[in-house]
Structures are given as structure tokens and as C-alpha cells.
Amino acid sequence: MAPLEPWQKVLVDGEKFLPTDHGEIACVDCHGGVQSPDKETAHEGLIASPSAQPEKYCGECHEEQTTTYPFALHSTQQGYWTALEARSVPENHAQLEEMFGNHCATCHTTCGECHVSQPKNVGGGLFTGHVFETTPPMTRSCTACHGSRVGNEFLGKNEGLAGDVHFREARMNCIKCHAGTELHGSSSDPTPFDQTQGRPAPDHRYSGSEMPKCTDCHETAAPGGDDNPMHQAHGDTLSCQVCHSITYTSCDGCHTAISETSGRPFFETEATYQTFFIGLNPDPSEDRPYKYVPVRHVPIAADSYEFYGRDLLTNFNALPTWLYATPHNIQKHTPQNASCETCHSGDETLFLTEEKVKSDELEANASVIVETLPPLVSVEKFLNAPLLPVDHVEHASNSCTACHAEGIREAPISPEDHLEYKDDNCSGCHKLQQ
Amino acid sequence: MSKTRTASLLVLILFALSACASKSPADAPAKTDTPAIEAAEATAAPVNDECLICHTDKQRLIDTAKPEVAAESESKGVG
Numbered sequence: 117m118a119p120l121e122p123w124q125k126v127l128v129d130g131e132k133f134l135p136t137d138h139g140e141i142a143c144v145d146c147h148g149g150v151q152s153p154d155k156e157t158a159h160e161g162l163i164a165s166p167s168a169q170p171e172k173y174c175g176e177c178h179e180e181q182t183t184t185y186p187f188a189l190h191s192t193q194q195g196y197w198t199a200l201e202a203r204s205v206p207e208n209h210a211q212l213e214e215m216f217g218n219h220c221a222t223c224h225t226t227c228g229e230c231h232v233s234q235p236k237n238v239g240g241g242l243f244t245g246h247v248f249e250t251t252p253p254m255t256r257s258c259t260a261c262h263g264s265r266v267g268n269e270f271l272g273k274n275e276g277l278a279g280d281v282h283f284r285e286a287r288m289n290c291i292k293c294h295a296g297t298e299l300h301g302s303s304s305d306p307t308p309f310d311q312t313q314g315r316p317a318p319d320h321r322y323s324g325s326e327m328p329k330c331t332d333c334h335e336t337a338a339p340g341g342d343d344n345p346m347h348q349a350h351g352d353t354l355s356c357q358v359c360h361s362i363t364y365t366s367c368d369g370c371h372t373a374i375s376e377t378s379g380r381p382f383f384e385t386e387a388t389y390q391t392f393f394i395g396l397n398p399d400p401s402e403d404r405p406y407k408y409v410p411v412r413h414v415p416i417a418a419d420s421y422e423f424y425g426r427d428l429l430t431n432f433n434a435l436p437t438w439l440y441a442t443p444h445n446i447q448k449h450t451p452q453n454a455s456c457e458t459c460h461s462g463d464e465t466l467f468l469t470e471e472k473v474k475s476d477e478l479e480a481n482a483s484v485i486v487e488t489l490p491p492l493v494s495v496e497k498f499l500n501a502p503l504l505p506v507d508h509v510e511h512a513s514n515s516c517t518a519c520h521a522e523g524i525r526e527a528p529i530s531p532e533d534h535l536e537y538k539d540d541n542c543s544g545c546h547k548l549q550q
Numbered sequence: 551m552s553k554t555r556t557a558s559l560l561v562l563i564l565f566a567l568s569a570c571a572s573k574s575p576a577d578a579p580a581k582t583d584t585p586a587i588e589a590a591e592a593t594a595a596p597v598n599d600e601c602l603i604c605h606t607d608k609q610r611l612i613d614t615a616k617p618e619v620a621a622e623s624e625s626k627g628v629g
Contacts, residue, residue, distance in 0.1 A: 122618050123611035130606040143601035151600045155614055158600055246605075264628040367628055375624050385627025415628075 117260055120234075120241035129245020137177075138248050146173050165236075167227035174227050181227070181300045188301025190225040195320045203416075203429040211425040218381040219372045223261060230257050230299075237261065251291050258290040264388075265365045265412075269445040274390065277363055280446050293328040322440050326403045330356045345498065346453060349544040355397070355406040357442050359453040363392040364443035370415035373423040385415050392452075394459075395468035395484035398436055411468050411484050412441035418476075433480040438468055460493035491537045493545070501545035509548055516542040
């Protein structure tokens with residue numbers, strides 16, 4: 117995104133802006149200042165970003181959004197703190213808060229930084245002559261901040277890797293999936309508490325309801341929804357991205373500091389590289405019950421914030437460094453969904469096995485490392501697996517071995533070669549007769 | 551034209567002009583709930599708004615905008 121000239125950033129397009137609802141409001145009502153032809157006088161008491169006080173300046177007309185937004189993740193940045201608090205101890209919070217203020221807090225987003233101007237951490241500047249955009253312009257708003265991973269993946273900017281099918285084929289923008297209800301938040305209680313869900317509001321992008329959920333649009337891809345044997349076998353154990361995303365970006369070793377020469381904050385990332393690894397879901401929940409998910413190495417290191425104090429991440433190993441990921445480069449056909457054998461052949465290439473994790477990060481990643489590869493299964497074997505009798509609908513559970521291990525009630529004894537599937541759900545292959 | 555007629559005509563012109571004035575946010579559909587914090591009171595943007603006179607004038611902004619010295623980023627790698 118090319119930077120704007122200083123005059124471009126503040127040029128108001130009278131023809132477009134004045135006929136809009138916001139154009140009917142006097143400039144000084146939101147921006148303060150003084151009516152004067154002299155620039156310096158006019159800018160006395162200027163409020164450059166009125167929506168930094170959303171309830172005061174936006175709330176009269178947008179009450180619903182301004183009530184919930186102060187508790188939304190884009191406003192609170194609570195996701196960062198959830199991770200920082202898990203990896204540290206309260207005694208270190210003061211130094212981490214200083215670090216956060218210098219390096220992370222600029223990502224806090226006001227209403228205006230999505231709806232009327234480019235975010236300040238990419239230089240700011242009005243989008244369209246001060247016209248408020250209901251849908252933020254994707255590349256000047258969303259991917260201006262979420263560019264190095266999500267933006268590059270979605271738009272196909274990683275060399276040799278196709279962009280997301282939703283962009284390539286349907287020209288969908290971010291808002292098509294990430295609706296206002298998600299971005300504006302749904303909590304208005306400082307606890308905070310999600311009133312629409314009746315439970316605590318999300319404190320991280322992967323807590324709370326899965327939003328967006330692929331099956332909201334692709335309804336038949338849910339288990340029991342179509343004839344695709346992959347969806348039926350894996351719909352509740354693999355996140356959609358395991359089969360439908362491709363290689364994505366991982367990063368290592370981000371370190372933050374204040375420049376001795378300029379006095380400004382800066383960071384250095386040791387490495388950025390392309391990976392695709394399937395790991396274990398470290399925290400299966402009702403909303404995300406998946407056993408396997410793609411995992412991305414995030415740029416955290418035990419000494420990332422060493423400039424601000426020694427050993428600030430005392431509990432560094434409390435969270436993985438290979439984290440649950442939802443790469444934004446979805447494809448219908450991917451190398452891994454080409455056949456069952458890609459995953460069920462004993463080939464560990466696609467899986468985050470111990471050898472792929474740095475030795476000093478093994479403890480942190482114990483919950484995501486795949487120790488046992490999925491059992492060997494051929495397409496032929498899968499498709500020819502006997503169906504369960506109709507009366508087994510009453511027994512639909514994971515306890516098949518209760519009868520089939522020893523032949524209780526004349527149940528056929530599970531073959532010896534099925535021992536390797538002992539940790540898997542039998543219904544993955546043996547479907548219930550319709 | 552008598553002074554009385556002139557005055558009446560002026561009143562009529564002022565009335566007509568006020569009807570054409572831009573809509574104030576106060577004319578917007580009434581809200582049912584009161585905002586938690588007192589909202590900034592909005593008034594109609596005057597036609598001779600000094601802010602707009604300057605900020606819609608591209609050349610004037612070019613002439614008066616304070617040059618920005620782009621500080622070279624000292625960060626390295628992907629953020």
C-alpha cells in the first residue's frame with residue numbers, strides 16, 4: 117500500500133462527503149478546533165480521532181456498536197494479554213505493560229480506523245475524502261494491519277501459492293465472513309460477559325463461538341450433510357483447514373527494543389518461512405472439538421522481551437509456540453485431500469512430529485506434537501468398510517469395543533489388524549445404515 | 551415599496567431559506583434509548599465552514615500541509 121501524501125490524508129471530497137449523513141454534521145462538532153481561516157488558530161483544540169471516544173462521538177446514532185465495541189478484541193487487544201499472562205507472572209506485568217505500550221498498543225483500532233481512514237499504524241489518511249465506509253476497504257483497512265500472514269495468504273501474494281478460493285473465484289472481501297457482529301463484539305459488561313451467548317466473552321481469537329464457521333455457508337460439509345466420504349469420516353475431528361488450506365507463513369524469534377539512536381521502538385524477527393503442519397488441537401472445546409488442526413509457529417521466543425527485563429516470560433512453556441491456526445488460503449483441492457494415503461500411509465511429512473520442533477521448545481509444544489500418526493487406511497478399505505446395522509443407532513457412541521473386543525452378545529470380534537485404530541472413532545469408516 | 555412590505559418580504563425569504571438548510575442530526579429518526587455518555591451535540595455544517603473551505607481545497611492543502619519526514623523503520627523482518 118503506497119503511503120499517502122500529507123495533503124491526501126486530510127483532503128475532504130465535498131461532492132461525495134457532504135451529501136452523506138455524516139456530512140450534515142458540522143466539522144467542529146466532532147473534531148473541535150476553531151472557526152478561523154488561519155490554520156494554526158483553526159487547529160487549536162483539534163480532535164484528530166473523535167472515535168477514540170466512541171460513546172461520545174458515535175454513540176448517538178450507533179449505540180449498539182459503541183456499547184459492545186469497547187469489549188471487542190480489536191479494541192481491547194485482550195488476545196495478546198491472554199497469551200502474555202499465561203506465559204508470565206503478575207510480578208512481571210509492569211514491564212510487559214511498558215513493552216506492550218511501545219510495540220503492540222498501536223494495533224488498537226478505533227471506529228474511524230476501519231470506517232473512514234487508514235489505521236494510524238500504517239500512516240493514517242482518509243479513505244474516500246472523509247466518506248464513511250460501511251464496509252471497510254479490504255486492502256486499506258483489514259490487510260493493512262493483517263497483511264504479512266492473512267493478507268498475503270488470502271490475496272495469493274506468497275510466491276507459488278494460490279490465493280484463497282473465496283477471493284480468487286468469488287472476490288469475497290473480509291467482511292463477507294467476518295461480519296460486524298464479530299468485529300464489533302457482543303459484550304457490554306466489563307466482566308466481560310457475552311450476552312448473546314450467555315457466557316464469558318472471548319479473550320482470544322480462538323475462544324468463544326467459532327466465528328466465522330465454514331459450515332454457516334457450506335452447510336452440507338458438516339457431518340451427515342453430504343455424500344463426501346472425507347466430510348463424513350473427518351468432519352468432527354479435523355478442522356476444515358486441515359484438508360482445505362495450503363502452505364502458510366510461520367515466523368521465529370521476534371525481539372523488541374528501543375533504538376539507542378532514534379529512541380523509537382523497533383522489532384527484529386529472526387526468520388519467516390512457509391510451512392504446512394498438522395498438529396494436535398491443544399485445547400479441544402465444544403466450539404472447536406477437532407482432534408487435528410493446522411499449526412503455525414508464532415514469533416514468540418523465551419527472550420522476546422529481554423530488553424524490558426530478564427526472564428519476563430517465566431512460564432514460557434505454558435503455551436505452544438506452534439499454535440492453532442486458520443490459514444486464509446482455502447482451496448477446494450489440496451495436496452493433502454487428494455487421497456486417504458496422504459495422511460494414512462505412515463508418512464509424517466505433513467504432521468508436526470517431535471523432530472520438527474526445536475529442542476528448547478519441546479516442552480511448550482507437548483500438547484500439539486503428533487506422536488502417533490493416523491492409522492494406515494486405503495481408499496478401498498475405507499469405502500468397503502461394512503456398514504453398521506440399523507439397530508445400532510441406539511448404540512451410537514465411541515464404545516464399540518465394549519461389545520466388539522470380546523464378542524459380547526455375539527458381536528463380531530474386531531479383527532486383529534484393527535488394533536492400530538484403537539484410538540479412533542469406528543464410525544469414521546463404519547457408517548450407520550440409512 | 552413601503553418599509554412594512556420590505557420587512558415582510560425579508561421575513562418570507564428568511565423562512566424559505568431556513569427550509570432549504572441542510573438537515574440537522576436533530577431531525578434524524580428519534581432513538582428510543584439514551585446513550586450512557588452524553589453525546590456531542592451536533593449542528594448543521596455551515597456553508598461557509600472554514601474547515602471545509604480549506605479541507606476541500608486540494609491546492610491549499612498542498613501549500614499548507616506540514617511535510618512529513620518519513621522515519622526509516624529500524625525494524626527487521628515480518629511483523
